[in-house]
Amino acid sequence: MPQVRLTVVGSINLDLVALAERLPQPGETVTGATFSRIPGGKGANQAVAAARLGAEVDLIACVGDDEHAVLALAELERAGVRLDRLKRVQGPTGVALITVDANGDNEIVVAPGANLLLLPDDLDLGDTDAVLCQLEIPLETVERASQLAPDGFFLNAAPALGPIPAADVTIVNRFEVGTLPERDGVVALTLGAEGAILLEDGKEVARATPPAIEAVDGTAAGDAFTACLVVSLLEGRTREEALRRACIAGALAASRFGAQTSLPTAAEVDALM
Numbered sequence: 707m708p709q710v711r712l713t714v715v716g717s718i719n720l721d722l723v724a725l726a727e728r729l730p731q732p733g734e735t736v737t738g739a740t741f742s743r744i745p746g747g748k749g750a751n752q753a754v755a756a757a758r759l760g761a762e763v764d765l766i767a768c769v770g771d772d773e774h775a776v777l778a779l780a781e782l783e784r785a786g787v788r789l790d791r792l793k794r795v796q797g798p799t800g801v802a803l804i805t806v807d808a809n810g811d812n813e814i815v816v817a818p819g820a821n822l823l824l825l826p827d828d829l830d831l832g833d834t835d836a837v838l839c840q841l842e843i844p845l846e847t848v849e850r851a852s853q854l855a856p857d858g859f860f861l862n863a864a865p866a867l868g869p870i871p872a873a874d875v876t877i878v879n880r881f882e883v884g885t886l887p888e889r890d891g892v893v894a895l896t897l898g899a900e901g902a903i904l905l906e907d908g909k910e911v912a913r914a915t916p917p918a919i920e921a922v923d924g925t926a927a928g929d930a931f932t933a934c935l936v937v938s939l940l941e942g943r944t945r946e947e948a949l950r951r952a953c954i955a956g957a958l959a960a961s962r963f964g965a966q967t968s969l970p971t972a973a974e975v976d977a978l979m
Contacts (some may be wrong), residue, residue, distance in 0.1 A: 716749015717842035754934030810921030931956035
């Protein structure tokens with residue numbers, strides 16, 4: 707397969723993760739948890755995932771000048787993601803507070819911090835095959851990325867925010883699909899353990915189911931799915947194969963603890979094909 711050149715424009719967070727037997731009810735305290743600090747943020751997760759899947763990846767993002775930034779960048783650097791266009795500002799790096807229960811279900815609250823300071827004028831996409839965005843950065847920055855992108859603009863419309871820019875391929879889950887202003891174009895709809903559907907102008911064109919796994923932590927499963935779908939399509943694979951590989955990548959991520967620590971390689975995905 708030819709090596710894909712992908713530019714990701716998105717968020718960087720440090721995930722502060724509590725692994726507990728169960729999630730608390732409102733007003734309740736649950737004790738006995740274990741605590742971890744893990745690199746995260748949807749933009750960074752998808753950049754790391756794409757790099758592990760064999761793409762050449764640039765990340766355009768923003769971090770603060772605190773100790774969280776060092777930890778948040780560690781897996782990006784290890785994966786070989788290029789950070790030449792990383793913006794650094796005074797203030798806090800983005801943080802996600804995550805609680806995960808014994809079934810792999812989670813609750814996430816994000817304090818965006820520096821992610822809100824990634825502005826349209828910061829975008830220099832350079833020479834790239836495609837651009838991938840999410841919605842953890844200002845919407846006007848996403849809109850500018852869609853205007854500057856070459857033929858391929860991919861959007862993971864998460865978290866759901868309302869009206870969004872048009873994309874060549876939009877990736878949503880069953881809760882986010884209602885935010886799409888229209889159903890024209892190509893939409894990948896993820897359905898958790900039921901798999902995913904690829905729609906074109908509202909009509910189903912492909913469907914895939916994930917392998918059976920033991921759920922451990924679903925934090926970055928959607929990011930693994932998104933990155934694998936994008937990379938697979940850019941490599942010229944069929945829609946059916948790309949969707950199946952994406953479902954496998956998402957399942958592998960859900961079977962492991964943490965965000966970027968859970969993201970699979972191309973070899974791991976292909977072993978289950």
